[in-house]
Amino acid sequence: MTLMAEPSSTGRFGEFGGRFVPETLVPACQELEVAFREAWADPSFRLELHEILRDYAGRPSIITECKNLGRELGIRLVLKREDLNHTGSHKINNVLGQTLLAKRMGKKRIVAETGAGQHGVASATAAALMGLECKVYMGAVDVERQELNVFRMRLLGSEVEAVHSGSRTLKDAVNEAMRDWVATVESTHYCLGSVMGPHPYPWMVREFHRVIGDEAREQCRAAYGADPDVVVACVGGGSNAMGIFSGFVDTDARLVGVEPAGGAAVGRGVPGVVHGMRSYLMQDEYGQVQEAHSISAGLDYPGVGPEHSYLASIGRAEYPAVNDAEVIEAFQLMARTEGIIPALECAHALAWIAREAPAFQGQTVLMNLSGRGDKDVAQMMEILK
């Protein structure tokens, strides 16, 4: 079977994926699957998306070789600069795709969940551009630690609702967005922010992020005449990792998805079902979903996209974890040596590279810098006081 192709007719990647949703949402998921399949095969849709990504989001994003840090670590470290996209992260790729699709389907409104606020800001941005009504659900804990992003979303004309149930973080925001969708499914598209959820979301969101990997492969070949030896990205739900992995899954590159130690779904979870998918999930002995704990709101998620579970199960990708202390170090390291402030999420990827660099001296390591760290500066200021 070709890796990272279309999932099975039931939305499976091996044993993972599926469509575990309330009966009310089944027709909507079916309708979305048909609409996406048609749009993705339609050259006019692809062209329209390509033009928006180019003229609005600023694609293609460049690659940057970190000469200082690479010298320090004894590797060639190359960044894929998704932080330079409009709204400051890779999330814009997916939301422009989904909102364009939502309009094509005749939807007037989108709902979205957000953790750190990056997907929420991207959704609010795309909604403003496309003339769609937008409501973003955000855990109350995250509303507090990412208040600038809350203001941004409101400024962009979206409604933001703080979610006070459960752990009051990303997983609960997903629950609340799904509850909204159950009630409004006829007029509303659920603009899910990662490669998770019920079929067709894991597949569709990966396809919208495939542009990251496709560009990076061409850019690496042009610059170095070869594919990288190692491709590294952080993993919460796993969308930025899926995006960059998709460009290299059929090469010899080692694929590494770095999880936070307190939210290591692949590393510490067992297969479970929540948010519409069967995937690795952190849960207790009775199947209650456990709360993730990470310094980065965007990775505070106890599950992971089902295709990551599949790539892990067949050994094509590996999913190590780093702890908060290593992340704080890496965050400062990149700022100091390269003049780039990474998002805390991406600092996880760098933390793993810095720790493991002795094992791949002289090799080329491509890291997806999926977002910029401006949103995290206030939090880091408190931590480093």
Next chain:
Amino acid sequence: MSQTPVAPGPATFGRMEQSFRDKRAAGRKLLVPYITGGLPGWEDALRAAVAAGADAIEIGIPFSDPVMDGPVIQEASQRALDAGATPVSIFDQARALDVDVPLAVMCYYNTVHHAGHHRFAEQLVAAGVCAAIVPDLPLEESGLWCEAADASAIETVMLAAPTAPDDRLPRVCARARGFVYSVGLLGVTGERSALAATATALAMRLKAVTDVPVLVGVGVSNAAQAREAVQVADGVVQGASVVRRLLEGGAEAVGEYIAEVRAAIDS
């Protein structure tokens, strides 16, 4: 619209479905209260509901991420979890209930998946539970569970939603055991000021394609709405309205409310 075939059911019926069919044949409308298992006082509330005329009880197994539930049942689930409730502790309590109506559980699929399909079905049997409602397990994903449930004679109630196209309803009904849960509106559990038009519309569509008992639930919020729903449906499930009374007034308030709904649907 073309004639839709009536879905064929199994040759014999399980305990809950047989009981419901017998009562329906005798002209009785069915009343199924939902009570959150593990919530302090839930067993007394359950007994009070049975004494007040419930035809079966739906025991909610609390889950960390209840996507089909609104604020009242979410809060009850959280309180039960905070009190230390687990599926196993609730089953242990259910085994000792000694009530003479069929018991069903309402549980999210991860609870089943994590226990293992066959093991979970056997746990239900051992607890004296005869049916299961799994709201996030739609028809297409229900195969493994239904196989295990059938093998243990556990009746799997299927949900039907207002969004289902006509060709889907007979397939859902064909797989339904016990009853068909006709979802009353687009939305999650909770009380509303009026019965949605979708509630009676869907119940009518279902009655046209199945002879499995059809019960309306989600958004049937008081005695008057229950009475309105049973003009078309065979019965009602009462969720948030019962759980709110349990949270606010305990078993006595639940008993009084069920008696009021009973009187309304019998009149």
